[in-house]
Amino acid sequence: MEYILFLYSASLHYKINQSIIIKIIIFFKHVFTYLLSCYNVFKKLNIESRVYMADQFYTMKEAMLYSQRIAQLSKALWKAVEKDWQSWIKPYDLNINEHHILWISYHLKGATISDIAKFGVMHVSTAFNFSKKLEARGLLSFSKRDTDKRNTYVDVTKKGQVLLEEMYDNYHETPHAVLEGSLPIKELYGKFPDFMDVTAVIRNIYGDDFMDIFERSLKNLESTIVAKD
Amino acid sequence: MEYILFLYSASLHYKINQSIIIKIIIFFKHVFTYLLSCYNVFKKLNIESRVYMADQFYTMKEAMLYSQRIAQLSKALWKAVEKDWQSWIKPYDLNINEHHILWISYHLKGATISDIAKFGVMHVSTAFNFSKKLEARGLLSFSKRDTDKRNTYVDVTKKGQVLLEEMYDNYHETPHAVLEGSLPIKELYGKFPDFMDVTAVIRNIYGDDFMDIFERSLKNLESTIVAKD
Numbered sequence: 001m002e003y004i005l006f007l008y009s010a011s012l013h014y015k016i017n018q019s020i021i022i023k024i025i026i027f028f029k030h031v032f033t034y035l036l037s038c039y040n041v042f043k044k045l046n047i048e049s050r051v052y053m054a055d056q057f058y059t060m061k062e063a064m065l066y067s068q069r070i071a072q073l074s075k076a077l078w079k080a081v082e083k084d085w086q087s088w089i090k091p092y093d094l095n096i097n098e099h100h101i102l103w104i105s106y107h108l109k110g111a112t113i114s115d116i117a118k119f120g121v122m123h124v125s126t127a128f129n130f131s132k133k134l135e136a137r138g139l140l141s142f143s144k145r146d147t148d149k150r151n152t153y154v155d156v157t158k159k160g161q162v163l164l165e166e167m168y169d170n171y172h173e174t175p176h177a178v179l180e181g182s183l184p185i186k187e188l189y190g191k192f193p194d195f196m197d198v199t200a201v202i203r204n205i206y207g208d209d210f211m212d213i214f215e216r217s218l219k220n221l222e223s224t225i226v227a228k229d
Numbered sequence: 230m231e232y233i234l235f236l237y238s239a240s241l242h243y244k245i246n247q248s249i250i251i252k253i254i255i256f257f258k259h260v261f262t263y264l265l266s267c268y269n270v271f272k273k274l275n276i277e278s279r280v281y282m283a284d285q286f287y288t289m290k291e292a293m294l295y296s297q298r299i300a301q302l303s304k305a306l307w308k309a310v311e312k313d314w315q316s317w318i319k320p321y322d323l324n325i326n327e328h329h330i331l332w333i334s335y336h337l338k339g340a341t342i343s344d345i346a347k348f349g350v351m352h353v354s355t356a357f358n359f360s361k362k363l364e365a366r367g368l369l370s371f372s373k374r375d376t377d378k379r380n381t382y383v384d385v386t387k388k389g390q391v392l393l394e395e396m397y398d399n400y401h402e403t404p405h406a407v408l409e410g411s412l413p414i415k416e417l418y419g420k421f422p423d424f425m426d427v428t429a430v431i432r433n434i435y436g437d438d439f440m441d442i443f444e445r446s447l448k449n450l451e452s453t454i455v456a457k458d
Contacts, residue, residue, distance in 0.1 A: 060400075060401065060454075061451070061454045062420075062421060063400075063401075063405075063408055063421075064397065064400060064450065064454060065447060065450060065451055065454075066408065066411065066421040067313075067400075067405060067407065067408055068332075068446075068447060068450055069423075069424075069447060070306075070310060070407055070411075070424070071310050071314060072443060072446075073424055073427050073428065073431060074303065074306045074307045074310045074427075075307060075310070075329075075350055076350050076431050076434075076435060076439070077299075077303045077306075077307070077427055077430070077431060078303045078304060078306070078307035079350040080431075080434050080435075081299060081300050081303045081304070084296075085300060100304075103297075121304055121305050121308040168293065171289070171292075171293060171296075172289065172292075176292075176296065177434050178296065178299055178430065178434065179292055179295065179296055180433070180434075181430045181431070181432075181433035181434040182295065182299075182430050182433070183433075184429070184433060185426060185429055185430070191291075192291060192292075192295040193426035193427075193429075193430065194298075194426075195298075195299070195302055195424075195426055195427065197414060197422035197423075197424055198302050198303075198306055198422075198424065198427060199302065200413070200414055200422070201306065201407065201410045201411050201414070201422065202302060202305050202306060202309075202410070203410075204409070204410035204411070204413060205305075205309050205406050205407065205409075205410040206305060206309075210305075214301060217297075217301075218294060218297060218298060221293070221294060221297055222290075222294055225289075225290045225293060225294075
């Protein structure tokens with residue numbers, strides 16, 4: 001303020017056009033107001049960015065712990081599942097991918113290679129190559145469908161069906177550590193665990209159509225077993 | 230009974246020493262009693278085994294559906310975890326087993342090869358071979374401990390620690406589909422899923438000591454992150 005008064009008195013002293021001085025004063029006032037608002041915005045942004053950082057940092061710790069937990073759990077679970085699966089299919093000279101392809105084609109009542117790749121969580125080339133091997137063994141057949149000329153479908157042959165059904169019949173001949181390890185939960189709650197949170201995470205990662213295929217194949221398996229009763 | 234009386238009368242007839250005959254009779258009585266008890270046990274077992282079979286048969290359908298569900302879910306989850314993990318460690322020229330070995334040795338503050346194999350769910354030879362490779366890169370060191378002369382311990386070197394901490398710092402540089410896929414659960418419940426049922430199944434399969442190591446390593450990770458704050 002003193003500065004403005006000084007300028008004003010200086011203008012009186014030097015007899016400069018007072019209206020110009022007033023314009024200069026107004027100009028500086030605008031500049032000052034602008035700088036002040038800039039400073040306030042900057043200050044606010046800075047606070048927000050610190051809050052954001054704190055938030056992010058807190059989440060980072062949680063995220064890290066969660067990621068390590070799920071990594072460890074899912075590795076341990078999958079390794080146990082894999083071991084059970086391998087010992088079940090070993091007598092039939094199949095690997096897990098081959099059995100999974102047969103399983104998917106059987107329960108979806110025919111599937112495209114991309115269905116198999118998606119639902120079997122394997123690369124398209126893996127799905128194709130193993131399907132070709134299964135075709136060579138007479139367990140799968142490739143065909144076009146009238147309703148969908150663009151895609152090639154794989155279907156389980158009669159020989160493949162017989163093999164799969166034989167495998168289901170002999171399911172309990174091999175050890176199933178995962179099943180055994182789930183029995184205390186069945187005893188406690190009267191049913192096997194349904195892994196709601198894992199299912200939700202997988203739905204978010206792989207999408208609704210993945211889960212639809214999943215439920216469809218389980219329903220088909222259920223009706224197959226009921227039919228056999 | 231008639232047979233015993235016949236034997237007795239026969240002994241009188243042929244004037245055989247009666248005390249021997251009585252011993253023989255007692256012996257046969259014991260044999261008969263033993264056979265009868267065997268038959269009863271067998272009959273009981275047979276009934277029980279039929280009950281068990283009926284029980285088993287009902288459970289077989291449930292068991293089959295459950296096994297297929299967990300196989301599919303755990304494969305999908307592990308493949309997503311594996312993909313995230315690989316993209317995180319790729320810039321550091323490590324594979325998942327190598328990083329897992331470093332991670333275990335770091336968070337357990339030194340570990341034996343069998344600790345690593347057990348907790349990392351890998352074969353002992355895999356744990357040993359990759360540990361040797363990490364030693365050659367100066368990231369791990371092998372040593373004996375005064376408190377336990379029999380086992381060889383691996384510890385993360387200073388260089389290894391720096392590498393691991395750099396990896397933690399750059400954790401958010403790569404995509405984490407599993408973390409992203411879990412955020413809606415965090416939003417809904419205010420925390421990340423804790424996978425209680427998966428944890429219980431894994432505890433039953435791998436035992437309490439596996440879970441103890443698991444919790445210990447997560448606690449150490451937590452305090453490491455807090456210390457960095």
